[in-house]
Amino acid sequence: MESQMMAASIDGYGPPEVITVRAAPIPVPRAGEVRVRVAAAAVTSGDARIRAARFPRGFGFLARLGIGVRRPRAKVPGVVFSGRVEQLGEGVTSFALGDQVAGMTGGRFGAHAEQVVVPATALAGKPDAVSHVDAAGILFGGTAALHFLRDRARVGAGQSVLVNGGSGSVGSSAVQLARHFGATVTAISSVGNHPLLQKLGAQQVVDYRSTPVASLEERFDAVFDAVGNVRRAQGLRLLNPGGSLILAVASLWETVSARGRVFAGPAPERSEDFAFLLDLVARGVLDPLVETVGGLDALPEAHRRIDTGRKIGNLVILPHAA
Numbered sequence: 001m002e003s004q005m006m007a008a009s010i011d012g013y014g015p016p017e018v019i020t021v022r023a024a025p026i027p028v029p030r031a032g033e034v035r036v037r038v039a040a041a042a043v044t045s046g047d048a049r050i051r052a053a054r055f056p057r058g059f060g061f062l063a064r065l066g067i068g069v070r071r072p073r074a075k076v077p078g079v080v081f082s083g084r085v086e087q088l089g090e091g092v093t094s095f096a097l098g099d100q101v102a103g104m105t106g107g108r109f110g111a112h113a114e115q116v117v118v119p120a121t122a123l124a125g126k127p128d129a130v131s132h133v134d135a136a137g138i139l140f141g142g143t144a145a146l147h148f149l150r151d152r153a154r155v156g157a158g159q160s161v162l163v164n165g166g167s168g169s170v171g172s173s174a175v176q177l178a179r180h181f182g183a184t185v186t187a188i189s190s191v192g193n194h195p196l197l198q199k200l201g202a203q204q205v206v207d208y209r210s211t212p213v214a215s216l217e218e219r220f221d222a223v224f225d226a227v228g229n230v231r232r233a234q235g236l237r238l239l240n241p242g243g244s245l246i247l248a249v250a251s252l253w254e255t256v257s258a259r260g261r262v263f264a265g266p267a268p269e270r271s272e273d274f275a276f277l278l279d280l281v282a283r284g285v286l287d288p289l290v291e292t293v294g295g296l297d298a299l300p301e302a303h304r305r306i307d308t309g310r311k312i313g314n315l316v317i318l319p320h321a322a
Ligand SMILES: NC(=O)c1ccc[n+]([C@@H]2O[C@H](COP(=O)([O-])OP(=O)(O)OC[C@H]3O[C@@H](n4cnc5c(N)ncnc54)[C@H](OP(=O)(O)O)[C@@H]3O)[C@@H](O)[C@H]2O)c1
Pocket: 044, 045, 046, 049, 140, 141, 144, 164, 165, 166, 167, 168, 169, 170, 171, 188, 189, 190, 191, 192, 193, 208, 226, 227, 228, 229, 247, 248, 249, 264, 265, 266, 267, 268, 306, 309, 310, 311, 312, 313
């Protein structure tokens, strides 16, 4: 069996050009783990944050302690992937060789490679009706939107939701999930993305250039900030009584002081949530809004696009593409 694969590497925090592609040992699953041949991997705003060591206000020191002080401690970046089970660690019975799966690596990273090893509990079976590209595309924004809308704010039928940044990865999932849960949706983006937001289900659209969030007169049952430019006090003013403020991007202070109807902090990576989202994609309820950028060599280009802050939906690479 081959012992080497191609994988991305980040030798130090910096611009997209710090990402290189080189040969690396194929990781070996330990007890309870699975090795997956990565058919598709998402390139996310989270990946770009880590590459640039660009964290929300107050998190810089803590984040570097967690992921590496001078360079990322993990040898291979990348979190979200979809692929085929190629090797089972001792004791794994939930998956078999050849199964099609999708998942997230959490803090161990390693998805921007031809092969990745994760705990079996970090995987969900991929329905045949969902492509690897769509599966990899949906999980990053989808898990965040699902956690905040369903599990924290408990958004339901008849409620009104404002999504700031509706055309990005988290925002596009938030718009669609809020509609799926029966809410009416107002979404904010630049004017060029308004037709897309309407296609995703937003009943009202707002252009942030002509109508800054602070100037909105309407009030909502939930305000979901997926950009990071809505301050807590501003967001609270936009709420109906009893409404929820979701700060998907929050400073350290906003995160530790979030209580009551203010929600912030990291969304969990749970296989049952992956399965929930993949099922919605399979049924055509959720459009993952994916663009394939290329192979591992396209990672710097994907990061440059994320760094513009104007990415639409989700970017995916195919690690085995030439
Ligand atoms: N808490 C968590 O667990 C969690 C999980 C995932 C992500 N996040 C965070 O959520 C944030 C969003 O992530 P993402 O991947 O969705 O980002 P993204 O895909 O890069 O978002 C880009 C989108 O933001 C829109 N945008 C830019 N400036 C805007 C503005 N001033 N007002 C409204 N929309 C604007 C852009 O629309 P236009 O082109 O129309 O401007 C673009 O479509 C990131 O900071 C990420 O770290 C948090």
